[in-house]
Amino acid sequence: MISLQNVSKSFGSGPSAVIALDRVDLEVADGEIFGVVGQSGAGKSTLIRSVNLLERPDSGTITVNERELTSLSDAELRVERRRIGMIFQHFNLLSSRTVRGNVELALEVTGAERRERRRRADEILDLVGLTAKAGVYPTQLSGGQKQRVGIARALAANPRVLLSDEATSALDPETTRSILELVRTINRELGLTVLLITHEMDVVKTVCDSAALLEAGRIVEQGPLVSLISTAGSRLARDLFPLGPVPRHAGSTVIEITFSGGSADRPVIAQLSRNHGLDVSILGAVIETIGGNQAGRTRLQIPGSAAGARAAIDDLRSQGLLVEVVGEGNR
Structure with missing residues (x-):
């Protein structure tokens, strides 16, 4: 549905010169919610504004x-942009x-008749839960x-693609949740x-099917969340489940186990302690x-x-769990 191939953009x-996008490849499947996450200055806004060629x-x-926008004339591009809705951070x-x-207003530029504009606006306002506010002004909202x-407004012209440029960053947590829902x-x-695009991992966890990590204008990791969670060394997965710095414990091994799907409901730790006679300590846990x-x-x-720890780790891995050794104390 959305495909960026070897896309670069610089300013100056x-x-x-400032390189905003550096040979970016990105694939968004039809019907999914895809999040691009990164810190300020990573190139997120340039990336999303490039999708509809605002940049x-x-x-x-x-x-x-299925249309290569970069090859279209200005007139053809205007037509295609009607099929791409966009939500902005500051409402506009x-x-x-x-x-x-x-x-x-979004329908006026398409030449829709007044009656059709009114019908469509009321239909969409009902969808977003604002029927009762149709006649008020923005200052009252x-x-x-x-x-x-x-x-x-972004949905008025029946787009097939919706772009969101940090749409929840100016909202409080409760309002953010309602907008994501x-x-x-x-x-x-x-x-x-x-x-x-977002800089908040909570947004990715709440609503996204897939995600990409953008750094210094480059995509360093991307894929479905269910796959990233089960990928050793995934930075996105680590950010989804932050556990803080790894403590150092003399005479012990520190591991991290990633649970997904049905494995999250199994008594894995209890069985590990019982089967190997280990007094296992839980140093941290995040479940989402x-x-x-x-x-x-x-x-x-x-x-x-170390031998006892290896046996326990091998046991966990034999159960299909992702296990990473993150610390080994002096023995």
């Missing part, structure tokens, strides 16, 4: 809805228009309500493909719901000899 020229890349190709609502008027208007509902009910399934990471301290 010569030695002072035209210096090189590479961008394909959306017109204070002189009512809620309904702001949603209708909360931040969450303003973002719902922004979402309604709305995004998931829209994804399911309308079959939209959603690409969102990812993609509708329980998943998480647990850090354990295994006392005793």
